[in-house]
Amino acid sequence: MDSSQFREAAQGAIEDIINYYDNIADRPVLPSIAPGYLHHLLPDGPPEESESWSKIRSDIDRVIMPGLTHWQSPKYMAFFPCNSSFPGMLGEMYSGAFNAAAFNWICSPAVTELETIVMDWVAQLLGLPECYLSKGEGGGIIQGTASEVVVTCVVAARERILRRKFAHLPEGEDKMDQMAEMRGKLVALGSEHAHSSTQKAAIIAGTRYRSVPAPRSTNFSVAAAALRRTIEECKAKGLEPFYFTATIGSTATCAVDDLSGIAELAKDYPDLWIHVDAAYAGSALVCPEYQHLCPPLATFDSFNFNLHKWLLVNFDCSAFFIKKRRDLIDTFSITPSYLRNQFTDSGLVTDYRDWQIPLGRRFRSLKVWFVLRTYGVNGLRTFIRKHIKLSEYFHGLVESREDLFGVITGPDFALTTFQVKPFIPSSTAAANEPDPRHEAYTNDFTHDAEARYLEDANKVTKEVCEKINSKGEFFLTGTVVCGVYVIRVVSATLNAEEKYLKLVFEELVKAAEEVRSLKSE
Amino acid sequence: MDSSQFREAAQGAIEDIINYYDNIADRPVLPSIAPGYLHHLLPDGPPEESESWSKIRSDIDRVIMPGLTHWQSPKYMAFFPCNSSFPGMLGEMYSGAFNAAAFNWICSPAVTELETIVMDWVAQLLGLPECYLSKGEGGGIIQGTASEVVVTCVVAARERILRRKFAHLPEGEDKMDQMAEMRGKLVALGSEHAHSSTQKAAIIAGTRYRSVPAPRSTNFSVAAAALRRTIEECKAKGLEPFYFTATIGSTATCAVDDLSGIAELAKDYPDLWIHVDAAYAGSALVCPEYQHLCPPLATFDSFNFNLHKWLLVNFDCSAFFIKKRRDLIDTFSITPSYLRNQFTDSGLVTDYRDWQIPLGRRFRSLKVWFVLRTYGVNGLRTFIRKHIKLSEYFHGLVESREDLFGVITGPDFALTTFQVKPFIPSSTAAANEPDPRHEAYTNDFTHDAEARYLEDANKVTKEVCEKINSKGEFFLTGTVVCGVYVIRVVSATLNAEEKYLKLVFEELVKAAEEVRSLKSE
Structure with a gap:
């Protein structure tokens, strides 16, 4: 690949990257392929002779894209974010050259x-x-x-x-x-x-x-x-x-x-x-x-x-x-x-x-230098504060449905963790009265009733988390902390926006209602 | 930085990279700055407000370029190479985006x-x-x-x-x-x-x-x-x-x-x-x-x-x-x-x-995939064999001046190591007769005379190596192996060519003659 072929290929790559970022929110975050998918799409060994860049480039769409988890999507709310940025990418470009x-x-x-x-x-x-x-x-x-x-x-x-x-x-x-x-x-x-x-x-x-x-x-x-x-x-x-x-x-x-x-x-x-x-x-x-x-x-x-x-x-x-x-x-x-x-x-x-x-x-300091200068101190503060505010918004949504959800921690550093409350058979709780066992959320789970309640809550929370992830549209992490299964929602990706937190919340409500109604049958 | 600003910046980066590679052989390999140079060229803290890309970009030439060692230069022959390639860089671009x-x-x-x-x-x-x-x-x-x-x-x-x-x-x-x-x-x-x-x-x-x-x-x-x-x-x-x-x-x-x-x-x-x-x-x-x-x-x-x-x-x-x-x-x-x-x-x-x-x-496999496909198996073999051949050429040059140099090892995997022979006062060797102590190179250094000879050879070899590096045009490594100070010349960079090996050899001859003549005075 000579200089002029590189120019053409790299300009194409830039367009691919821009296109990817401009439309990333339209993709489901999680891929829908099965383990081993790529093996069926690629040859068993390297080619004997050189292949053209146009052929290689077209394979990015054909074989790579279907297997990506899109961490830069605003619908990615799992683990912690791994944010990219354009100045960061420019840093990697020069670093690769030097x-x-x-x-x-x-x-x-x-x-x-x-x-x-x-x-x-x-x-x-x-x-x-x-x-x-x-x-x-x-x-x-x-x-x-x-x-x-x-x-x-x-x-x-x-x-x-x-x-x-x-x-x-x-x-x-x-x-x-x-x-x-x-x-x-x-x-x-x-x-x-x-x-x-x-x-x-x-x-x-x-x-x-x-x-x-x-x-x-x-x-x-x-x-x-x-x-x-x-x-x-x-x-x-x-x-x-x-x-x-x-x-x-x-x-x-x-x-x-x-x-x-x-x-x-x-x-x-x-x-x-x-x-x-x-x-x-x-x-x-x-x-x-x-x-x-x-x-x-x-x-x-x-x-x-x-x-x-x-x-x-x-x-x-x-x-x-x-x-x-x-x-x-x-x-x-x-x-x-x-x-x-x-x-x-x-x-x-x-x-x-x-x-x-x-x-x-x-040469990793280049990308740090580019990011610090492109955003400036105030730009970085604005970026962090936006995410903190979004998590307060999401936390408010969760609290607004205390019939379905119980906050466990947060919002802390743009992370809220919560549980889905289990279905309580109507025979044990009057329809319009809060079930006393819900109070267990705020106490230690030392008594048998509380332990049973926690077991039920862990079960429905895990099911709700898996239900969301199995659809692939959003990606959340469920984890266990001191025996409590929680769903974690982080609102700190590059393009995080209120509308995506509202959307994921609606999905959570739907999933929680479905899971709970199945339990009630 | 939005998509269109990124497009402009990244296209500029591509031109910078192409320009860098097209002209890299014209630069001295080693920078001529002193330790701490950069501290004088940059502010003490990050900017409060965002800076424009054009300002940042111009700083690459102003402050970074003078402090680079150019590993991709055909005049870089030190350590082992760290070869870059255009398809490898494209791999990093997509990897940074994903x-x-x-x-x-x-x-x-x-x-x-x-x-x-x-x-x-x-x-x-x-x-x-x-x-x-x-x-x-x-x-x-x-x-x-x-x-x-x-x-x-x-x-x-x-x-x-x-x-x-x-x-x-x-x-x-x-x-x-x-x-x-x-x-x-x-x-x-x-x-x-x-x-x-x-x-x-x-x-x-x-x-x-x-x-x-x-x-x-x-x-x-x-x-x-x-x-x-x-x-x-x-x-x-x-x-x-x-x-x-x-x-x-x-x-x-x-x-x-x-x-x-x-x-x-x-x-x-x-x-x-x-x-x-x-x-x-x-x-x-x-x-x-x-x-x-x-x-x-x-x-x-x-x-x-x-x-x-x-x-x-x-x-x-x-x-x-x-x-x-x-x-x-x-x-x-x-x-x-x-x-x-x-x-x-x-x-x-x-x-x-x-x-x-x-x-x-x-996502490092992307760059491997791009390189294997762009070169193909045969292209990679051609690439390696070219370097092997160049090292045989360089080895021949060193051997052609056995009055000045003694090969220690190689050429092995495109690496030749050699010593500079010390100046032997004419009183101890007839002008047209080989000095028997030069034979010490092929034996163990067990005798006193050989040990003294080795000490002299190590000294001049180190001086020659440092003389070449101090000019900055080429970069070689000197090292000690079982008590023998050797100069290493590796001919395996991306753009290695016979002419650069010939050039460095001429520099070595010049430096060896200078160092030896100083010793003879």
């Missing part, structure tokens, strides 16, 4: 330096404490996903505590043996509602994992007292907690752990690495009305959020901020001779490969 | 299914043993970099040996204690010339690491006997080797370990996970004349190579093939309720998140 495995500063200085600068911009934008800026001992780096960030932290935390505990021993086999023994006693901690990535990171790091209770009574958040209890329980068993993921915006309900309380607690456990995972909700910190969450971060070790979720930068782009970059470098730096150069040796430059697991790196 | 965090099949079935199909295509293209195809118990996955693949393997290998050794114990604290104790005894192995990623992976996995000698006498390759010796030495110390990285194409010299011998050895150590890292050289396997390397892979556990190095797919794209996918899933699978769905539960679909460290995934 293609490099930029593992060292000298491998492409602009890649490293723009990253340092835009991460400082982002830190300021979010109101993060000064310790996370590059001018001191900290700084920011772009990693692929929050999961990778968490692994990076868990491993660095594991090595930091070992370095500290055995600093007095001379290097050698004996020290390695003692470190290995202690490594076997280490425990990583996370909220029972923390993203599964902390548990996975503990597996990768080869340490134990314990979850910290975060019951409904604390709105699914980790209270400092609960964390302290778990730490002390571990210590009593001869185990050593070395890491904790605190969460701003848990996956299920967008719960925020008790950051101030945990910051107090941190003083008693100086070897505990505390990382704050704000993967989705962190984007809201661009608005001053959320920045009261930031001061405790100064006490913690690291923080991350994904610009690819709610801040318009194409996947992947997880911003990871570290208070003391030495905590990463002391663990991850290995410099074989082929990676040495005068700039690295001078210590004047940042080699981000020592802050992460992979060696090579893409 | 933006999703596709961690499950249902999150975008086309993302998973196209990846399975193109990885099967790639396996066939390379002549990999059948066990690496998805139809059996194995399969392929795209990961970001070879480093991530190696971490994935080391962690899976660590957990596999623990599962096997303690399968007889009931689950519980006692089992965990015993596993933790054994984890502390585990040793990962790699060639002394294996990429640093194996050592880094061992740090991440929290295991020990030992390197296996690969001396010049075996052309810097690991012989099976050397591996066996290292394994037995570890066992004698009470340690347990559980993982070995075998290499096709080592970083310094493109050495290939003794795969057939190691495959024989593997029968004696069934719990040793053997991974083959062919990050760069693996692309050559598209040519049948290299596929004699493949049969031993059937005995090993996993294999990877980077399509983003030598096979025209933009960074990042590391193809990772596993013989038994259960070996990954048994370690990495965690399914919290919010990730459950009928398709995952059915077992009919692949959830690649359980084959890797991160959760989310980009």
Whole structure:
């Protein structure tokens, strides 16, 4: 493919992309194909000879489009969003052209330096404490996903505590043996509602994992007292907690752990690495009305959020901020001779490969730079506030039908979770009187009647969620939190609008009435 | 930015990209800026209000371009290449548009299914043993970099040996204690010339690491006997080797370990996970004349190579093939309720998140699909063979000046490594007679005279390499292999041509003569 063929193909791609975005709301969000669909549409091996771009392009419509889930659709309300934007796409275009495995500063200085600068911009934008800026001992780096960030932290935390505990021993086999023994006693901690990535990171790091209770009574958040209890329980068993993921915006309900309380607690456990995972909700910190969450971060070790979720930068782009970059470098730096150069040796430059697991790196800061400049600080705030307002609207709709639905949490960070109320046979409830068991929603489910009620509610809620998803028009996530099956509705996609929330609500009402009426038969 | 503004901006980007590629050979490969250059050119924080695209675009030329290292230039001959291509860029464009965090099949079935199909295509293209195809118990996955693949393997290998050794114990604290104790005894192995990623992976996995000698006498390759010796030495110390990285194409010299011998050895150590890292050289396997390397892979556990190095797919794209996918899933699978769905539960679909460290995934198979179809099998073979031929040409040039240069290795996989011969005072060598000490190049450096000679040769070679790089016109890598400082010249970029190899050779001759004449003064 020469330059002029590329021009023609790329101009066609632009039209395809524009057409896709202009009409995305007309498509059902979920594909209607069955597992293995693509196998029947493609040959078993690569072609011997070159194929024309026109043939390849036509296959995008024929074989790819029917198998896509449309995350950019305003009817996508599942998981958390993964928002794209036009300036983000332009960033990827230039990044692909300047293609490099930029593992060292000298491998492409602009890649490293723009990253340092835009991460400082982002830190300021979010109101993060000064310790996370590059001018001191900290700084920011772009990693692929929050999961990778968490692994990076868990491993660095594991090595930091070992370095500290055995600093007095001379290097050698004996020290390695003692470190290995202690490594076997280490425990990583996370909220029972923390993203599964902390548990996975503990597996990768080869340490134990314990979850910290975060019951409904604390709105699914980790209270400092609960964390302290778990730490002390571990210590009593001869185990050593070395890491904790605190969460701003848990996956299920967008719960925020008790950051101030945990910051107090941190003083008693100086070897505990505390990382704050704000993967989705962190984007809201661009608005001053959320920045009261930031001061405790100064006490913690690291923080991350994904610009690819709610801040318009194409996947992947997880911003990871570290208070003391030495905590990463002391663990991850290995410099074989082929990676040495005068700039690295001078210590004047940042080699981000020592802050992460992979060696090579893409030029991801370009898309961040383009998005921040295209929207401006005020544009980004407007974007977030629109979604917050939409979720208040949706929450109001749910509350307006308390005969059918019970809100469980929210709206928090544009997420509302709720249950469908089960059908109550008329023999047990007068038609115009509220059934007392509905009150169970606001209490703990300790009694038998409440437990039975919850079981019924979980069942109908799951059925309603599956009914909506099976139609494919909208995509919602159902999940279980402390035994409660909830439907999650997130109103934070690029083109979210009131009318789509109204539409999905009407579908929910219809589905709830259908499911309940089937139960009543 | 609306659709029509995006159209205009993206069309401009295409012109910028075409212009960049059409004129890339005219630029010096290395930038001439100093560390921190960008800080002086950009504001300290993000703009409050939206900026126009024309302003942003003009900054690419003003502030980014001067700080780029041009990996796509035919004058880039350092490290290994990181080749881009127009069809690869088109893949990134569509992938950015279909933006999703596709961690499950249902999150975008086309993302998973196209990846399975193109990885099967790639396996066939390379002549990999059948066990690496998805139809059996194995399969392929795209990961970001070879480093991530190696971490994935080391962690899976660590957990596999623990599962096997303690399968007889009931689950519980006692089992965990015993596993933790054994984890502390585990040793990962790699060639002394294996990429640093194996050592880094061992740090991440929290295991020990030992390197296996690969001396010049075996052309810097690991012989099976050397591996066996290292394994037995570890066992004698009470340690347990559980993982070995075998290499096709080592970083310094493109050495290939003794795969057939190691495959024989593997029968004696069934719990040793053997991974083959062919990050760069693996692309050559598209040519049948290299596929004699493949049969031993059937005995090993996993294999990877980077399509983003030598096979025209933009960074990042590391193809990772596993013989038994259960070996990954048994370690990495965690399914919290919010990730459950009928398709995952059915077992009919692949959830690649359980084959890797991160959760989310980009739609990277698109660019592979575009490249394989645009070039076709024959086009890719032609591409590789052109580079092989160019390296033979360059090797001939180096050999033509044996007064100045001594080849150390190659040409292997388009890489030649060589030293500059030091200046020999005329008092010790008659003008027209070869100096006997030059013969030292072909022997071990055991004698004092040879050691002094090597020291001199290392010094001038390093000076010559730095002299070339300091001009910035070409970019070469110097490295040390078994005490020998070599210059590496790789002739495998997209637009590599004989004329650029001739040019760099002339520069090398000039620099060598200058450095030597300074020494003679």
